[in-house]
Amino acid sequence: MNYNVDTRGFFGSFGGAYIPEMLVPNITALQACYREVIEEPAFQAEFHQLLRDYVGRPTPLYPARRLSKKLGYPLFLKREDLNHTGAHKINNAVGQILLAQRLGKRRIIAETGAGQHGVATATVCALMGIECVVYMGEIDMHRQAPNVQRMQMLGATVRAVNSGSRVLKDAANEAMRDWIANPEDTHYIIGSAVGPHPYPDMVMRFQSVISEEIRWQLPAQTPYTLPHSIIACVGGGSNAIGAFARFLDTPEVALIGVEAAGKGLDSGETAATIARGREGVLHGSRTLVMQTADGQITEAHSISAGLDYPGVGPQHAHLARTGRARYVSVTDEQALAAAHELARLEGIIPALETAHALAYLAEHDAGPDDPVVLCLSGRGDKDMAAYSEHHRKEMSF
């Protein structure tokens, strides 16, 4: 079974580039060159040097002793939260800024939900001295305010998006509109494994450093050779595909993506696209999409701005359909509780997105000799307001 992109830009029946003509020249140019550019030894050298010296890679694979004891199986946390800027998003941003430079682009645009991708993009733009405009839904600017300030301090312009549902989906629409209006000098750094081909494959390539490291760290640091299973949260799916990539063709490793159920899968307020979506087209890609019978995209609902998206990367849609990966979901409440538990047991405050992956661990079926790796995609500083409120509510009972 082939889990990777084919020559036409599809993963099975998902993917492709469903874009208006205005975007075709830029997308065609990327399609034509991205592999060649990324595979150049000089590009790889610069990419890996920046990941090491600037981002701080490799990130640790940390044995979570107290949590493992509670769960009854050995758990290893892949510490993407320890990256510079606090999440896995920077891996992709570094890769794409190097690509943009080679394409001669002088202006960068990005969309952001949780603000982590916006911060990562603002950071690499500051590093390279390139203009940066980040689109962010008004609702997300409010609920992830610390990240708005970080982007601004880094010199980026943050544009509030008040169209549509005023969250991540709408920020991506606005970024696409900006790109339509600025076709010559601008590169769009998409923040997840979504969008028209080649973005899903390109983002996967940049994020696959996560699984590349897991692959050597586990045998080097533990008694185990391969993980029993790998668990990651799925919004658009970039940290998950990065954690899965090098294990796709190792069928004995179970791959599990955790979606945001919001208030519950059947509450009408959910972001669990694989569980509740149907095949459709969103943001230039044929994938699973939450939509009405008439094909209108429905608003997603999640307490986590980074998972609050009604689509999912086409490669995940393909992995779900072929059964290579399994997708589960947890609610807002379960995620909040899991974040508090990790803080108390391991001294790590995770991002709300990551907390969804953590919340699934209690249900996960693994034995005392089954090493489980969880992608700890980001740290939770940005989510302190939500955590404090939850904590206050819990205390008042």
Added chain:
Amino acid sequence: MRSNALCNRIGDLFEKAEGKVLSMFTTAGYPQFDDTLRVCKALQDAGVEMIELGFPFSDPLADGPIIQRSNERALQNGMSLSVLFEQLQGLRPAIRVPVLLMGYLNPVLQYGPERFCASCAEVGIDGLILPDLPIDEYRERYQSMFADYGLRSVFLITPQTPPERIRLLDGLATGFLYVVSVASVTGNKLAVDDSRKQYFQRIHEMKLSSPTMVGFGIHDRRSFEDSTALLRGGILGSALLQVLEKSNDIASDVRAFVHAIRSDS
């Protein structure tokens, strides 16, 4: 249905029209749910020669704020493809001018592409503009279906489209080529400056086989005349929607608007 494919209102229009062809875009179910045919009738009566009827989508990523708002409003009004095809049962023979449907692909995919084409043919739609339908997929799955149902295809070209791709799209289009005036989403007022003129000149000199209709940002007589000087005609959308948004009398407001663009209408 094959016979319909041979004689088509779009083909007839470009064959017979003497001056510049004036086309307008409106959103179905806008401003009020049951205004779809009323607006079409008003456009036809005012002398508009071709109508593009937009079916709304929640995420119109190539559109500016005006068309975004009309989409939102139409959806709130309860517009959908099934509802639209019900309304369009009354399209012919009241409306004689060519009518195209224009919109994003996802609603078409959910309705079912073949069923969509059949419904279009049934109500007398002449052509389709689906800007996010990739041309590979058009060739593989849609081209023969369009032909079977007598539907003409329209493709967009932009100032950034390379000449060889313009030739390719020209060869695929059976209706006309939609010449996007400027790198922009819809609704930004067009100024026909030297670089626009050079672009239109370049398209003109390619001697394409399809009629060329320019659109995006045309908002008054000047921008219509300047942008169509070397092309077959022009399309107005956002400017019309702004009139409709505030209108208390659609027939007379549309007439005034159209006459301001082209007084011989």
